[in-house]
Amino acid sequence: MSLYILKRFLLMIPTLFGVMFITFVITQFVPGGPVEKMMAQIEGHGAAGEAASGGAGLYQAKQGLDQQRVEQLKKLYGFDKPPMQRFFSMMGSYLVFDFGESYYHHRKVASLVISKLPVSMSLGLWSFLIVYSVCIPLGISKAIRDGSRFDVFTSTVILMGYAIPGFVLGIVLIVLFGGGSFWNIFPLRGLISDNWHQMSLVARVLDYLWHMVLPITASTVGSLAVMTLLTKNSFLEEIRKQYVMTARAKGLSDGQVLYKHVFRNAIIPIITGFPGSFIAAFFTGSLLIETIFSLDGMGLLAYESVMNRDYPVVLGTLYFFTIIGLVSRLLSDLSYVWVDPRISFERLQ
Numbered sequence: 001m002s003l004y005i006l007k008r009f010l011l012m013i014p015t016l017f018g019v020m021f022i023t024f025v026i027t028q029f030v031p032g033g034p035v036e037k038m039m040a041q042i043e044g045h046g047a048a049g050e051a052a053s054g055g056a057g058l059y060q061a062k063q064g065l066d067q068q069r070v071e072q073l074k075k076l077y078g079f080d081k082p083p084m085q086r087f088f089s090m091m092g093s094y095l096v097f098d099f100g101e102s103y104y105h106h107r108k109v110a111s112l113v114i115s116k117l118p119v120s121m122s123l124g125l126w127s128f129l130i131v132y133s134v135c136i137p138l139g140i141s142k143a144i145r146d147g148s149r150f151d152v153f154t155s156t157v158i159l160m161g162y163a164i165p166g167f168v169l170g171i172v173l174i175v176l177f178g179g180g181s182f183w184n185i186f187p188l189r190g191l192i193s194d195n196w197h198q199m200s201l202v203a204r205v206l207d208y209l210w211h212m213v214l215p216i217t218a219s220t221v222g223s224l225a226v227m228t229l230l231t232k233n234s235f236l237e238e239i240r241k242q243y244v245m246t247a248r249a250k251g252l253s254d255g256q257v258l259y260k261h262v263f264r265n266a267i268i269p270i271i272t273g274f275p276g277s278f279i280a281a282f283f284t285g286s287l288l289i290e291t292i293f294s295l296d297g298m299g300l301l302a303y304e305s306v307m308n309r310d311y312p313v314v315l316g317t318l319y320f321f322t323i324i325g326l327v328s329r330l331l332s333d334l335s336y337v338w339v340d341p342r343i344s345f346e347r348l349q
Contacts, residue, residue: 001337005330012326017091019322020315024087027311034077034103034309039070077103090315099316104308109316112301119297122191123286126212127220128277131227136270138224139231144258146236154228162225167288170218174292178214186214189294215293219286231270238266268336275331279324 074080081089093100099109138158142151161169177185187193191211196204238244239262247257287299298317305313 001334005334008330008333012323012330015326016319016322020091020094020319021087023315023318024083024090027309027314028083028086032309034311037309038077094316094319097320099319100312102305102310102313104304104310104313109312112313113298113317113320116296116298116301119191119290119295120299122212123215123219123289123295123297124280126216127223130216130220131223132274132277135224135227136231136267139228140235140258142228142232143235143239146232158225158228161221164222166218166222166286167292169221170214170289170292173214173218187211188214191295215289215295218292219289227270231266234269235262235266238262272332272335275335276325276328279328279331 071080078086090100097110101108102112105112138154142154145151173186174188176182178188187210191208192204193199193207193211196207199207244257244262247261248254252260286297287303289295290297290299301313302317304310305317
């Protein structure tokens with residue numbers, strides 16, 4: 001297995017390099033980059049100043065910026081160097097996790113991302129825990145009662161939830177419970193109240209949980225169907241196998257058959273996705289959920305970075321999250337071996 005892990009790590013290098021190179025080409029050569037945006041802002045301010053001063057200013061709107069000023073802007077953003085030199089210089093800095101400074105926020109990219117992570121971690125981690133804790137028991141119950149009224153009813157409910165987009169459900173929850181047209185029960189803004197630091201420990205915890213009810217509900221309901229049906233189908237497939245009939249013929253109870261034989265085989269497809277889902281829960285963000293509930297997290301940061309052509313944030317976060325994604329995929333593959341000793345990577349080495 002050690003050789004297999006080494007090969008996977010070596011394959012991560014060209015994968016990471018390719019992802020970064022393609023993204024660099026797209027971001028660096030699309031129109032409306034940081035230099036063009038700054039030129040437009042300066043020209044706009046210059047035109048406004050000229051109109052206010054009756055044309056006596058030094059700026060001439062029709063002529064635009066002089067070439068020397070344009071070259072200064074290019075040097076400021078690093079566009080005075082050839083593209084390939086910029087790319088390899090960027091990758092050299094990224095190797096030591098130096099992601100530079102944001103053009104838009106004027107802060108170090110690393111500190112900016114760290115400041116946004118608590119929101120995304122709260123949403124992702126709670127959604128992850130709720131989905132796994134609800135879907136696995138529900139999927140097992142549906143598999144045992146396949147075709148019953150309970151199975152049909154729960155399938156209808158979770159599929160209805162899956163069909164409703166998260167942001168639509170969020171708006172409905174605000175209208176119903178956020179002081180829209182009905183009840184004013186839950187807060188709508190942020191993760192904590194303004195006086196949170198003045199509260200006791202218990203009050204802080206309750207206040208935090210109270211703020212998380214609506215956004216977690218909106219982001220979780222749509223995810224329940226996939227995991228529930230995956231669990232149900234996995235258990236159904238195992239229940240119908242010959243060894244289950246043999247175990248029952250030997251006089252084992254349904255509980256013994258389910259939890260001593262079926263469970264450890266049927267749970268493999270669910271558990272193997274656990275590492276990737278767990279890691280992703282810490283770093284993913286939902287733009288629409290964060291916007292609706294006024295949460296300043298990774299989703300909103302990603303959107304602002306793309307719209308403002310904030311390339312250090314776009315490329316820096318992409319580099320970091322690509323590494324996280326590659327490592328989580330490796331952990332998911334290795335988990336097959338950890339939970340099922342019948343699987344071996346020896347023949348792949």
